[in-house]
Amino acid sequence: MQIELTVNDKLVTWDVENDEFLADTLRAHGFLSVKKACDTSCCGLCTVWMDGKPILSCSILAMRAHGKKITTIEGVSQAAEEFARILTAEGAEQCGFCSPGFIMNVLAMKNELDNPTEDEIIHYLTGNLCRCTGYMGQLRAVKTYLGVA
Structure with missing residues (x-):
């Protein structure tokens, strides 16, 4: 599926799998500050902002970011x-x-x-x-x- 979102104030369109997590999508597109470590949504390493609020990107499907504003530490x-x-x-x-x-x-x-x-x-x-x-x-x-x- 294709999603359109704004990452660090830049509009992007990406192809994602239905079961792909946002952390994996961001890393695949070069945002290597987004890390995964615990696989249980407990460590906070994957924190990014979605529409200005911190979220755990390892537990949010990438498709849920469609139409949203994502901010990583690079932003x-x-x-x-x-x-x-x-x-x-x-x-x-x-x-x-x-x-x-x-x-x-x-x-x-x-x-x-x-x-x-x-x-x-x-x-x-x-x-x-x-x-x-x-x-x-x-x-x-x-x-x-x-x-x-």
Whole structure:
């Protein structure tokens, strides 16, 4: 089937299989920041935005993106780089495998929540798994980026 969607502000038309997941479609078209790791929709590595809201692209069929606006980390590179610098300064970047999905969720949180509490930040980011850190550096980086104490 053929779908038409906007990816990072560029209108595209792609052929997809009926059972193809959006994460696989995006990767097949060169958006390699979109990763799959858990095969259970639990790790957050495949996070992209659909119409401005974070979704797990490994659990959404590509055909559901027809007519939608999809944003990957490549589409928000300036904001992503800004947060990544803070993440690095806090010593929380580690291997970086989880970073694209994590960063997409942090940027979405900045757009959605005003002055979140630490508990709200933790709740928002619960679905992001990192195998390298104890999350404290990441939490410090998020709080610094959001300007909350």
